[in-house]
Amino acid sequence: MSAASARAAPETGALIELRDVTKTYGQGPAAFLALRGVNLHIGAGEFVAIMGPSGSGKSTVMNILGCLDNPSSGAYLFRGMHVENLTRDQRALLRRYYLGFVFQGFNLLARTTALENVELPLVYRGEPRAARHAKARAALDAVGLRQWEHHTPAELSGGQQQRVAIARAIVTDPAILLADEPTGNLDSQRSYEIMDLLAALNRDRGITVLMVTHEPGMARYAKRIIHFVDGRVDSDHRNGENA
Amino acid sequence: MFWSSILLALRAIRRNLLRSFLTILGIVIGVSAVITMVTLGNGATRAVSDQISSLGSNLIMVRPGKRLGPGRDEAGSPNFKARDVEAVATQIAPVKAVAPVTSKSVTVVCGARNWSSTVTGSTNAYFTAGNWQIADGRTFTATEQRAGKAVCVIGATVRKELFGGQSPLGNELRIKNFACEVIGLLQSKGQSTMGTDQDDIVVIPLRTLQRRLTGNQDIHTLMISVMDGANTDQVMADLRGLMRERRKIAANEEDNFSILDTRQIAEALTGTTKVLTMLLGAVAAVSLLVGGIGIMNIMLVSVTERTREIGIRLAIGALEREVLLQFLVEAVALSALGGIVGVILAMLASLGLAKVMQVPYIFDPGINLLSFLFSAAIGVLFGYFPARRAARLDPIEALRHE
Numbered sequence: 001m002s003a004a005s006a007r008a009a010p011e012t013g014a015l016i017e018l019r020d021v022t023k024t025y026g027q028g029p030a031a032f033l034a035l036r037g038v039n040l041h042i043g044a045g046e047f048v049a050i051m052g053p054s055g056s057g058k059s060t061v062m063n064i065l066g067c068l069d070n071p072s073s074g075a076y077l078f079r080g081m082h083v084e085n086l087t088r089d090q091r092a093l094l095r096r097y098y099l100g101f102v103f104q105g106f107n108l109l110a111r112t113t114a115l116e117n118v119e120l121p122l123v124y125r126g127e128p129r130a131a132r133h134a135k136a137r138a139a140l141d142a143v144g145l146r147q148w149e150h151h152t153p154a155e156l157s158g159g160q161q162q163r164v165a166i167a168r169a170i171v172t173d174p175a176i177l178l179a180d181e182p183t184g185n186l187d188s189q190r191s192y193e194i195m196d197l198l199a200a201l202n203r204d205r206g207i208t209v210l211m212v213t214h215e216p217g218m219a220r221y222a223k224r225i226i227h228f229v230d231g232r233v234d235s236d237h238r239n240g241e242n243a
Numbered sequence: 244m245f246w247s248s249i250l251l252a253l254r255a256i257r258r259n260l261l262r263s264f265l266t267i268l269g270i271v272i273g274v275s276a277v278i279t280m281v282t283l284g285n286g287a288t289r290a291v292s293d294q295i296s297s298l299g300s301n302l303i304m305v306r307p308g309k310r311l312g313p314g315r316d317e318a319g320s321p322n323f324k325a326r327d328v329e330a331v332a333t334q335i336a337p338v339k340a341v342a343p344v345t346s347k348s349v350t351v352v353c354g355a356r357n358w359s360s361t362v363t364g365s366t367n368a369y370f371t372a373g374n375w376q377i378a379d380g381r382t383f384t385a386t387e388q389r390a391g392k393a394v395c396v397i398g399a400t401v402r403k404e405l406f407g408g409q410s411p412l413g414n415e416l417r418i419k420n421f422a423c424e425v426i427g428l429l430q431s432k433g434q435s436t437m438g439t440d441q442d443d444i445v446v447i448p449l450r451t452l453q454r455r456l457t458g459n460q461d462i463h464t465l466m467i468s469v470m471d472g473a474n475t476d477q478v479m480a481d482l483r484g485l486m487r488e489r490r491k492i493a494a495n496e497e498d499n500f501s502i503l504d505t506r507q508i509a510e511a512l513t514g515t516t517k518v519l520t521m522l523l524g525a526v527a528a529v530s531l532l533v534g535g536i537g538i539m540n541i542m543l544v545s546v547t548e549r550t551r552e553i554g555i556r557l558a559i560g561a562l563e564r565e566v567l568l569q570f571l572v573e574a575v576a577l578s579a580l581g582g583i584v585g586v587i588l589a590m591l592a593s594l595g596l597a598k599v600m601q602v603p604y605i606f607d608p609g610i611n612l613l614s615f616l617f618s619a620a621i622g623v624l625f626g627y628f629p630a631r632r633a634a635r636l637d638p639i640e641a642l643r644h645e
Contacts, residue, residue: 093562095558120556123247124560
């Protein structure tokens with residue numbers, strides 16, 4: 001790890017901490033080591049971009065940070081709590097109450113209105129109908145789609161769909177927003193709009209944003225950029241510094 | 244959570260209306276088949292017992308052999324003779340009429356027309372015991388009965404087949420090798436529920452039948468009509484004693500004849516229709532099971548189709564059991580919907596078929612409720628496997644699914 005990364009991720013107040021995390025897929029001679037000992041600190045309020053070539057382990061680390069998968073070894077501390085050995089349902093509850101997801105393919109429910117899509121996480125939180133409506137409308141407002149609430153994904157453009165997905169991710173006020181290639185399916189104009197939106201959410205609302213991307217143009221919006229190569233952190237620096 | 248699962252399920256069903264309809268078709272057919280079969284069976288049972296009780300509760304039949312129906316032991320149980328009839332008429336107190344009955348299936352001919360019917364040899368007591376009314380003409384005279392004259396009283400069906408609209412009185416019809424004058428016409432009784440035509444009958448004096456058709460003195464059945472208000476059980480006990488005595492049955496031997504009153508006949512006949520009802524119901528229940536397999540099939544397709552949706556829900560934080568519940572509720576909602584449609588369809592079908600089959604329509608809340616609950620249970624049974632499959636999906640894999 002470089003000296004720069006130590007500066008970028010202070011020991012104190014870490015929202016997320018990975019300690020020597022490895023991930024192996026498969027067994028025996030076919031085993032594939034996707035992560036080879038990753039150490040990472042991410043503090044509250046950061047805007048981090050994870051970059052790297054295909055197969056560098058950036059998606060794997062994203063799945064582990066998003067509690068969709070457990071590491072093979074090492075420790076994952078979420079707000080100082082060990083979460084590396086949670087059960088499936090415990091991880092689901094952690095995602096439900098602390099995490100928001102934005103995916104490359106938008107992943108909205110088809111034939112379901114924007115409002116209903118945004119409400120979905122609140123349904124699983126057991127919030128009453130009126131509160132769900134109010135919060136979902138506010139979230140759609142925040143992404144500028146209040147007037148599109150009754151439209152289904154098929155009636156929305158790609159950029160609009162991704163903004164609905166962002167509204168769905170922030171409607172629960174998550175501790176961290178995980179975005180996996182959020183601009184991967186968009187043209188450059190829409191991509192910049194989405195990045196502006198994420199940057200604004202980070203700046204104005206203090207939402208921690210963690211984003212995987214392979215486009216340097218998108219990573220430029222982040223305050224901190226981490227490069228992955230061959231399952232390891234290759235470089236970790238504040239935006240604007242040289243790697 | 245449970246309520247919202249139901250709303251969610253209904254929404255999913257509405258989204259795929261055509262497929263949902265095709266899915267529940269199996270359940271609809273199964274449920275309506277079960278209910279219709281059982282309802283019609285109950286109606287038929289009721290019709291049979293109604294008809295037998297219309298004969299009057301005071302009718303007793305005595306037949307040779309121990310059992311009613313096929314397989315009865317004819318050997319060693321001789322038929323009755325004219326003296327038995329006399330004995331019953333004179334020695335059993337509260338008896339209104341004792342009719343000796345011997346029947347034979349023969350073809351009756353009139354001019355160019357012929358008709359296959361049942362010729363019954365008896366006395367005028369037959370008309371009393373069997374509740375027959377004379378529509379036209381007369382019954383037998385004493386001379387005709389004693390001398391075995393070639394005269395007959397015919398039922399409405401025989402008249403229609405042989406004489407059309409004309410009056411049969413005074414005409415002759417040929418039974419086998421002898422000509423027979425029609426002296427009376429019976430009032431129509433209509434079709435019996437067992438499918439036999441009660442009006443398809445030719446009654447001639449017993450003596451005539453014995454002499455011209457059977458060639459012996461045997462009497463197959465005694466039809467005994469008991470006076471109103473008499474104790475039927477007592478009469479039956481007396482009859483049994485008399486018959487044992489006349490047939491010289493030792494104390495340690497079993498009866499070689501059987502005595503049945505209308506209640507027992509009704510029980511025997513309705514017992515048959517009840518068994519048939521159960522059998523048909525069971526066959527229909529199998530189709531209900533097949534309908535359940537159809538639901539499982541479609542739910543599995545649905546899980547595969549909606550893998551991404553399941554992935555999204557899991558990523559957002561749905562628990563395994565919540566996804567399980569969602570799909571289970573959907574399966575149960577589908578099958579219960581099929582159940583409701585089936586119940587309604589069965590009601591219409593039973594009403595229509597009951598009219599066609601001329602049996603009364605009896606609404607049985609038990610079988611309707613049971614079939615509906617069974618259809619819902621099938622939803623749970625066959626929905627569980629696809630639902631569990633959905634709940635156990637890996638969210639990462641599911642999100643990647645195209």
